[in-house]
Amino acid sequence: MSAFGAIVRRDVRVAMRRLSEAANPLLFFLVVTTLFPLALSPSADELREVGVGVLWVSTLLSSLLALDGLFRGDADDGSLEQLLLSPVPITVTVLAKIAVHWLMTILPLIALVPVLALSYSMPVAALPTMIGALVLATPTLSVLIALGAALTVSLRRGGTIVGLLVLPLTAPLLIFGTRATDFGLHDEPAAGPLYLLAAFAAFALALGPLAIGAALRVGVE
Amino acid sequence: MRLPRWFHLLGSPPFVYRLAGRLVPWLGAIACVLLAVGAYWGLALAPPDRVQGQVYRIIFLHPQVAYVSMMAYVVMAVSAGIGFIWRIKLAHAVAVTAAPIGTTFTACALATGAIWGRPTWGTFWQWTDPRIMSETLLLFLFLSYLALRAAFEDRDKADRVSAILAVVGVVNVPIIHYSVIWWNSLHQGPSFMKLDKPSIAPEMLTPFLIMIAAFTVCFYWLLLNGLRGQIVERERDTRWVKQLVEGREP
Numbered sequence: 294m295s296a297f298g299a300i301v302r303r304d305v306r307v308a309m310r311r312l313s314e315a316a317n318p319l320l321f322f323l324v325v326t327t328l329f330p331l332a333l334s335p336s337a338d339e340l341r342e343v344g345v346g347v348l349w350v351s352t353l354l355s356s357l358l359a360l361d362g363l364f365r366g367d368a369d370d371g372s373l374e375q376l377l378l379s380p381v382p383i384t385v386t387v388l389a390k391i392a393v394h395w396l397m398t399i400l401p402l403i404a405l406v407p408v409l410a411l412s413y414s415m416p417v418a419a420l421p422t423m424i425g426a427l428v429l430a431t432p433t434l435s436v437l438i439a440l441g442a443a444l445t446v447s448l449r450r451g452g453t454i455v456g457l458l459v460l461p462l463t464a465p466l467l468i469f470g471t472r473a474t475d476f477g478l479h480d481e482p483a484a485g486p487l488y489l490l491a492a493f494a495a496f497a498l499a500l501g502p503l504a505i506g507a508a509l510r511v512g513v514e
Numbered sequence: 515m516r517l518p519r520w521f522h523l524l525g526s527p528p529f530v531y532r533l534a535g536r537l538v539p540w541l542g543a544i545a546c547v548l549l550a551v552g553a554y555w556g557l558a559l560a561p562p563d564r565v566q567g568q569v570y571r572i573i574f575l576h577p578q579v580a581y582v583s584m585m586a587y588v589v590m591a592v593s594a595g596i597g598f599i600w601r602i603k604l605a606h607a608v609a610v611t612a613a614p615i616g617t618t619f620t621a622c623a624l625a626t627g628a629i630w631g632r633p634t635w636g637t638f639w640q641w642t643d644p645r646i647m648s649e650t651l652l653l654f655l656f657l658s659y660l661a662l663r664a665a666f667e668d669r670d671k672a673d674r675v676s677a678i679l680a681v682v683g684v685v686n687v688p689i690i691h692y693s694v695i696w697w698n699s700l701h702q703g704p705s706f707m708k709l710d711k712p713s714i715a716p717e718m719l720t721p722f723l724i725m726i727a728a729f730t731v732c733f734y735w736l737l738l739n740g741l742r743g744q745i746v747e748r749e750r751d752t753r754w755v756k757q758l759v760e761g762r763e764p
Contacts, residue, residue: 440682444662444675454658454665458679461654464647504678507598511674 296381300389301396308362308397315362319401322355326409337414344413345423345474352402352427353463356434359398360455363390363442364509373446374513383506387439388498395435403427415478422477422487429490430470436501437462443508465493525602528754531745534738541735548728556721563718572630574721578729580623580649586616586733587652590659591684594677606673607748609680610663611740615733617656623649655683669748 308315329347330340367373376386406427407420415423441455448454469486476483523529556574563570590612597605627646628638640646659676666672714722749755 440678444679445665447671447675448665454661457654457658457661461651461658462683462685464651468644504682508675508678511671511678514671 296379297385297389297392300376300386301392304390304393305397307366308393315359315397316401318355318358318398319405321358322351322402322405323409325351325354326413330413340413341415341478344410344415345471345478348406348409348413348423349467349471349474352399352406352431353434353460353467354456355402356394356399356431357438357441357456357459359394360438360442362397363394363439364446364512365442368446368513373509377509377513383509384502387443387502387505387509391432391435391439391498391502394439395432399431399435403431418480419474419477422483423474426470426473426477426483426487426490429487429494430466432494433466433490433497434463436497436505440501440505440508443505443512446509446512447514466490469493525604527604527745527749527752530604531742534742534745538735538739538742541731541738545728545732545735548724548731552721552724552728556718556725560718560721561715566634569630569633572626573718574725576623576626576630577722578725579619579626581726582729582733583616583619583623583649583652585730586612586619587655587680588684589737590616591680594673594680598674598677598681603673603748604745606677607741607744608737609677610673611737611744613656613659613663615736615740617653617660619729619733620649620653620656624653659683 326347329343329351333339333343364373367376377383379386403424406424410420410423411417437459438455441459444458445455469489473483473486473490476486552574557571560571560574562568590609593605593612594609596602597609624646627649631640632638659680662679663672663676666675746755746758
């Protein structure tokens with residue numbers, strides 16, 4: 294547990310020192326969600342209808358941008374090999390990396406979502422459900438992105454392929470996340486899809502680190 | 515526990531190459547006979563459907579192709595997993611061979627589904643239908659597997675990294691199956707794969723099953739045929755392949 298905390302503290306500190314890099318996904322999120330109303334009709338009713346999907350897909354795409362921060366830097370300077378050699382189980386290391394990705398990349402996005410949702414003229418009453426769905430869905434997303442990053446860690450240019458690897462696997466999150474949000478929007482109980490998202494998160498956090506650890510071991514060989 | 519000798523031989527490339535070579539003509543012949551019988555039975559002998567008329571006859575093609583596309587993914591993922599865990603190169607060769615075949619079957623399932631959808635649902639494509647979406651995602655999974663492999667120069671690394679992706683992606687296959695039950699939609703419910711009595715007339719059921727068998731055999735025929743090529747390519751630096759190419763029996 295102390296190793297987990299140490300890795301989290303170190304990676305948060307590294308990310309804070311490169312704040313402009315850490316802010317890129319957030320800015321991308323802002324720009325994309327600004328472009329959609331320009332491309333679609335700016336009428337309030339239509340924006341409310343498409344807003345749920347736009348915000349969810351933009352969250353997925355924006356959080357993909359930070360994948361190089363997960364393992365690339367550590368692989369380049371050799372510290373990833375040290376982490377793999379250390380007596381700390383690889384799953385703990387991987388979970389710490391996932392936690393940092395979630396804290397530094399996804400949490401700021403979620404913090405921004407209420408503002409954007411209001412600008413898409415969504416009712417305030419729908420916000421708690423949407424935020425809840427995002428909080429439950431995004432740990433799985435972080436696991437999947439970490440998996441994509443780990444699979445491509447030994448490639449010089451992994452960035453373009455990771456989207457192809459990760460995005461198809463995020464479909465269940467998108468389906469149940471937007472469904473929960475829609476239920477919230479129409480004042481219906483959203484517990485069903487939220488429970489499913491929580492189940493996905495538990496499943497991904499339990500088994501994902503094993504796959505990611507295996508991918509990292511192959512990657513640094 | 516001692517395993518029989520033939521089981522160990524399944525890890526030997528020359529043995530599997532010769533075994534596949536012996537099986538391929540048989541599988542090809544069985545596949546052709548089953549396809550001919552099933553197609554004639556389904557397209558000519560089976561009665562027209564009460565609701566869908568003649569259009570329904572694509573039921574002797576579309577579900578079978580879709581079934582094989584999912585089976586291909588499972589075959590790919592299981593053999594990739596075996597190759598990863600026990601470091602058996604032949605298992606990786608099977609996974610690599612299954613991938614393009616599965617991709618083709620998945621694309622065919624989507625195409626035949628669209629052709630069926632136009633006269634019966636009035637649309638080629640329905641974004642809200644979970645089965646279409648799952649099959650599309652299966653296509654993406656196959657393509658991402660192939661793309662990930664292509665990104666690596668070193669074949670051994672490509673084998674092992676793509677194996678992890680294949681095993682992770684296999685989670686999607688049960689989602690495809692249960693999607694019909696989870697979300698109600700345009701797609702007709704499962705007519706065969708359920709526990710109580712199949713809701714398909716018996717005179718249609720027989721050709722339906724024959725066609726499933728036909729496409730399954732067809733898949734393994736293509737798989738073993740491709741596997742032979744894959745083995746020769748992977749073993750091209752060994753003596754037995756050199757002897758094989760020079761025409762001498764190894």
